[in-house]
Structures are given as C-alpha cells and as structure tokens.
C-alpha cells in the first residue's frame with residue numbers, strides 16, 4: 001500500500017483542515033511503523049501534484065485540504081478555518097486584468113463566534129474596572 005494514497009484518503013474524508021501532525025496520527029492507526037518525515041514527504045509530493053491544497057496562516061502550522069474549489073474564512077484570533085463557497089471569480093478576474101488566471105486562494109479574515117464572545121467578555125472586564 002502506498003502511503004500517498006492513504007494520506008489522500010485521510011484528507012479527502014476529513015471535514016476539518018488537518019496539520020501534518022494530525023495526519024500523521026491518523027495514518028499511524030493504519031500503519032503503525034510510519035514516521036513523521038514520511039508524512040511530510042508525501043504531503044509535499046501530493047501538493048506538488050496539485051492533489052491537495054495547503055493553507056498557510058502566519059503563526060499556525062500549515063493545514064492541508066482537499067483540492068476542490070472553495071475559499072476560507074480565517075479567524076484572526078484562533079486561526080480557525082471555515083469553508084465558504086463563492087462563485088468562481090476566474091472569469092471576472094480575467095476580464096478585469098486581461099491576464100490568464102491560473103488559480104487563487106482567498107482567505108477572508110474574521111472573528112469566529114467563540115473568539116467574539118471572549119473579546120466581548122474581556123471588554124466588559126476592562127469597562128467594569130474603568131480601564
């Protein structure tokens with residue numbers, strides 16, 4: 001069995017956006033002798049073959065995702081990723097620029113509901129202390 005196929009399967013069937021370590025632990029359940037370096041090598045190959053997507057957010061480890069057309073909301077406080085489905089902007093971008101658009105990766109900044117609640121709670125504390 002090839003590790004790459006199993007890794008691809010793990011990523012395709014996951015609803016979350018997994019880090020290399022999370023993929024490693026999932027793979028280890030099926031292949032106990034696998035090492036983390038193997039996972040990184042296979043992820044790099046799959047990414048180079050455009051079979052998976054990699055989402056980089058400053059301050060967080062890279063996360064991997066199935067290569068389907070969708071974009072992401074990113075919480076600026078906790079780094080949570082949420083899939084969003086917008087209409088394909090390729091044509092519109094080509095019309096505006098006259099360039100051949102090869103792909104894009106939208107990351108829309110947001111504050112997730114949990115973090116919003118935390119910030120509001122922190123604000124309340126500051127106000128009650130007259131800060």
Ligand SMILES: [Zn+2]
Pocket residue numbers: 075076077078079080111112113114115116
């Ligand atoms: Zn958040």
Ligand SMILES: [Zn+2]
Pocket residue numbers: 017065070071072082083
């Ligand atoms: Zn996604």
